[in-house]
Amino acid sequence: MGALLRIAAKDLAVLVRDKAAVLVMLAMPLGLVFILGSALGPSAGAGFDAKVAIVDLDSGPAGTRFVEGILAAEGLDEVFDIEVRSDVGEVRRDVSRGDLQAALVIPDGVSEAVAVGAPAVLEVLQDPGSQIAAGMWAGVARATASAASAEIVARRVVAQQALSRGTTPPVDLAPIVVSIEDTEVDTASRISAVGYYTAGMTGMFLLFGAMFGAFAFVRERREQTFMRMIAAPVPAWAIVGGKATGVLLATVGQFVVLLAGTSALFGVRWGAHPAAAVAVGVAESACAAGLAMVLAGIGTSERSIGAIAPAVIMLFAATGGAMLPVEALPAALRPLQVVSPVYWAVQGFLDVMRGASWAEVSTNVATLSGMAVVFLTFGIWRVSRR
């Protein structure tokens, strides 16, 4: 056992001096979490702020009522930065440049059309690059138009009824009020993009420890240090076990650094049960140790392992939801998920982030542990045949 641990400790010492390994195992996942998380999701606490405009070319009572109705709408100013402009050409140019996300144009003659009961058409200019904000502004315009139409119909009905009774219709009705209702939803179980990619990249990059472990194995064979170990009075099981334990310790260390790093740098919340996260991380690290033995058993050189390992790991990652949510996979590929250690690890990490306890991720841990046993058994068999 002593020799096993000394071989593992030596492998760790060699690995931490390998700049390529440190880059791939630590810098790359942290960098990718930052880039993907920042690109695909808003950062925490950032508000939604869209710049829009209203152009009233009508100048009649209907146009004025539209403008006043929108400006008076409660809560709209928290979502939109609304400008009242007069030059429609300038507004069109600003929307096309992206300086405005959308604009509502009330054309000339709307009041006259409304007065005689003719159809009135409003125009919403939208920036195709800001579909969400422009769509929301279009929705506001439609709501305002619907409210105005309803008011007009109501006026006519009331006027006709007054006329039929021989009484005088009321001078005015209550002003149109368009408002946005705020409904707060429960976001406790929602995982930010940064959180998702933390789980994904951690699940994927823990397996890269296997590649560097396999590199170390073939390097030892090539440089005869492996032969020198066999020539020492150390049992074969301690040598192979030491190599596998070295990978296990390296990937567990990598996991701890990624867990602490993503928490400190990106504010990722790893849930209320860190032990559950560690259990999933250690189980995947055991998979990495087994995969290292498989790669060392089937690869003959660093070049061949360097070709095989990334392909296998990327396949596991793609089918396991490290890059995109597993729901986005075509149905035909989904059965592959169950044989991907990345899938069980990523789902486990995501569950832990949502608050799952150790017991709730025990299936993931057990599955990963089973995979580790299979990899180790096959890998040690292959290595021993050499």
Add this chain to the structure above:
Amino acid sequence: MTAARPIVEARGLWKRYGDVAAVDGIDFSVGEGELFGLLGPNGAGKTTTISMLACLIAPTSGTIVVDGHDCLTEPMAVKRTLGIVPQEVALYPTLSAAQNLAFWGRMYGLRGASLRSAVDEALELVGLAERAHERIERYSGGMKRRVNIAAGILHRPRVLLMDEPTVGIDPQSRNHILETVRRLNDDGVTVVYTSHYMEEVEALCDRVAIMDHGKIIASGTVRELSDLVGGLDVITVVADGASEADAAALKGCEGIAEADVSDDGLRLLAPRGGSALASVVRMLEGRGVRIRSLTVTEPDLESVFLHLTGKTLRD
């Protein structure tokens, strides 16, 4: 045979890879405290023999006994007796010399103060104590070879197996290594030294076994082996355009016992080398061979090998 108690004994040793016999039924023994050489060209079977002695590969048949322990049945006891210096520099380039040696010492069960003193002594012996904490990757080829030896002697083995320890290094480092081997042997370590450098084996070893094609074709002290060529002198001819036909023609010359083509000319054996020179020059000039130099030397292992196999060690 040796007068000292045999500490390594190989009997009927075979190693086959398919139809190829890498080691072809050899027998030898090495006496305790002896410096024993295995001399032969590349591919002669020296490394395979060393690997079997070190329990790294199992012989196809035959037995190896080291210090009373059988390699097949008591490999751990054999390994504890042995130190090995492999042909390659078997060290971790990104670790320092001291870190490498500490690791290899631990593999042989050294701990604590005894490990530290063993590391210091080994580095002192190979002359690298002052650079103990530098990474191996920053060392020259010769210095790496010296640390490679230090890793093999840390645990004070009774038998040291050295497989071509001086390949590809500068003369100064080679001399240092040869001196280290002598000192180890003087301290009582039995050394089995393989090389294809005749001069090294001749200068170092008490007894030598000459290997070719997996077989031991001769063994004994350097003197005994030299006698095999009947005290013949070696005439080395450096010449342009020498051919097998020239060598064959020289064999028919009076006073020439053997003639063979070498890398840069011809190599001849003659009972009296000095007297044969005139006829050699006449013969070669008559055949249009341009002689650049001629030297006559006393019999050595190279001439023995040439005599026994008809080729040079570097062929």
